[in-house]
Amino acid sequence: MDYYRELFDLIEKQHKWRGSCINLIASENVTSPAVREAIVSDFGHRYAEGLLGGRSNGLQLFDRFYQGTRYFDRVEAIAMKLAEDLFGAEHANVVPVSGAIANLTVYNALTHYGDKISGLRVEAGGHISHTHVSCAGVIGLKDVPYAFDEREMNIDVDRSREILLKEKPRIMMLGASVFLFPHPIRELKEVADEINARIVYDGAHVLGLIAGGRFQDPFREGADVFTTSTHKTFPGPQGGMILCKNELASKIDNSAFPGLTSNHHLHHVAGLAVALVEMQKFGREYADQIIRNSKALAEAMYELGFSVLCEHKGFTESHQVLVDVSSIGGGDRVANDCEKANIILNKNLLPWDSLRDTGNPSGIRIGVPEVTHIGMKESEMKEIAEFLKRVAIE
Secondary structure (H helix, E strand, O other): OOHHHHHHHHHHHHHHHHHOOEEOOOOOOOOOHHHHHHHOOHHHHOOOOEEEEEEEOOEEEEEEOOOOOHHHHHHHHHHHHHHHHHHOOOEEEOOOOOHHHHHHHHHHHHOOOOOEEEEOOHHHOOOHHHOOOOHHHHOOOEEEEOOEEOOOOEEOHHHHHHHHHHHOOOEEEEOOOOOOOOOOHHHHHHHHHHOOOEEEEEOOOOHHHHHOOOOOOHHHHOOOEEEEEOOOOOOOOOOEEEEEOHHHHHHHHHHHHHHHOOOOOHHHHHHHHHHHHHHHHHHHHHHHHHHHHHHHHHHHHHHOOOEEOOHHHOOOOOOEEEEEOHHHOHHHHHHHHHHHOOEEOEEEOOOOOOHHHOOOOOEEEEEOHHHHHOOOOHHHHHHHHHHHHHHHOO
16 A cells, blocks of 8 residues: 555645634644744754753853754744743743643652642643643642632632642642633732742643733742643644743753753744744734634624523633533534534533543533634634534524
């Protein structure tokens, strides 16, 4: 069988198919032609193992173990500087190859086997990397779930404070995979200080919103570390990044390399640097439109009869819309029917589901980063809501 020819046929089919779809996956985006040019550059063939040195004119210097990095060293230094400036961070590390690896890098730097980590349950929107089933469990951390307010779709601060004072986790994770509203960083900072815990904010889903000055400001509100992927509301290449205070930089850098990563993905760092420049210039406008679009889509779906969560709070303050579809067949049925109509979204657990419901949960999660990036606005959101009604309800 000619697998070579088949592979390129599959690539062509993917381009044609997804180019004709309405993509509403909250964790996906498309990059600009400039970012794509960086990704396919010669950097994708190269290695740049090494340690961080000092700084010159505000840019990082490197002590590499490989020759041939004279141009990449400046690319990585620029990426770090742009990230520090854009997110108000004292230090940036762009070595992690994914958001989950960024989290694992921080856990490895700041905890010991058997320590506790607090975060949201998966059913309440927590990311698996915050729990024992993924990165936290890999290095022996015991997860302590926050109390969750299902109506407000957020952490219940008062009940969680009691849990935290009792359990005393070493790391308090904030941020989520289902992330409609800003998390209470300021409200939990006092208890973090009392129990000597570090607040680690996983901003993977909302990085682009934060870059545009929306949603929340993790460091100003009290976070010690800001981990993230680089490809959801932030329209960069797939990868990871860690932002932190200077006092934690050495531990985190050593955990990234040589601790958990040998050679990072140089072409993705180049693409990230380009995306950071783009977001410096266009990020505020983009973030504003994302939030306008998500609110417009949520309201239109609500008016068409969908059970959209948090109507009393304006539905959402992020790129996400969460819908209870249990009365119309469940998340699996709706997501599959939408895919047949070339509308791509995902089934999703809701807080009142259990992990046994993963196959057909009560909800669907909808995101608007990609449709916003390609130029859609509020009027198109109303049309998308009509399409969703025709597929899911009628």
